[in-house]
Amino acid sequence: MAGLQRSKIMDLLAQKQFSQIVHLDEKPKNIIKILLSLLYERDKLISWRAVQTLGLVVAQRVGDQTEIARDVIRRLLWSLNDESGGTGWYAPQAMGAVIATGPESLAEYIPIMFSFIDDPRLTVGVLWGMAVVARERPDLVQQYTDEIVPFLAKPDGQVRAHAWWALYCIDPQLVQQVDVSTLDGEIYWQGEMVAPLWLKQEF
Known part of the structure; x- marks a missing residue:
């Protein structure tokens, strides 16, 4: 049964049917467990969509059940621990999605999430996580x-793009001098990878 439900969620992610996943006739904890496992998928877009949906499940199915949301954060942090036996490359962005949509008390985890920014394998995820929190509560990450500004000058195009996005979400005035058309990375937004210029035009 668990395998069938995982396949169903995979199919819904592929179709960008995020709301259907949120409202599956299943316990939220079970949906969360599957979404956490999908953060390890080889298909990067599926992993990104799992990140987004995880935040939606916490917001709409968990609500003010703080302990469930905290448990999600703890599991994500564990995935970044060498003892976990895995590598939670999508853990920082998933933390951001949960913090942004979960109970306000989760804000205490922001410094922990941000502490991974200097790990080159996690920098993009941390910056995206900061951006998604900033879109809901910019005061929490101002x-x-x-500390984010120097990442605008990094050689990695993805890092530069995500640094711009994080700062833009905190306060667009912070990056008003940046020529967005020169940013060659892509940023995840609502199911797809999009250019920074597209995001600026949308918002």
Whole structure:
């Protein structure tokens, strides 16, 4: 049964039917468990969509059940621990999605999420996580502005694009001098990878 439900969620992610996943006739904990496992998929787009849907499940099915949301964060942090036996490359962005949509008390995990920013394997995920939190509560991440700015000058195009996005979500004035057309990375937004210029035009 678990295998069938996982396949169903995979199919719904492929079709971008995120709301259907949120409202599956299944316990939220079970949906969350499957979504966490999908963060390890080889298909990067599926992993990104699992990140987004995880945030939606916490927001719409978990609500103010703080302990469930905290358990999700703890499991994501564990996946970044060498003892976990795995590598949670999508853990920082998933933390951001959960913090952004979960109970306000989860804000205490923002410094922990941000602490991974200097790991080159996790930098993009941390910046995206900061951006998604900023879109909901920019006041929670404004203090990190000065630490994010240097990432605009990194050689990695994905890092530069995500640094711009994080700063733009905190306060567009912070990056008003950046020529967005020169940013060659792509950013996940609502099921797809899109160009920074497209995001700026949308928002």
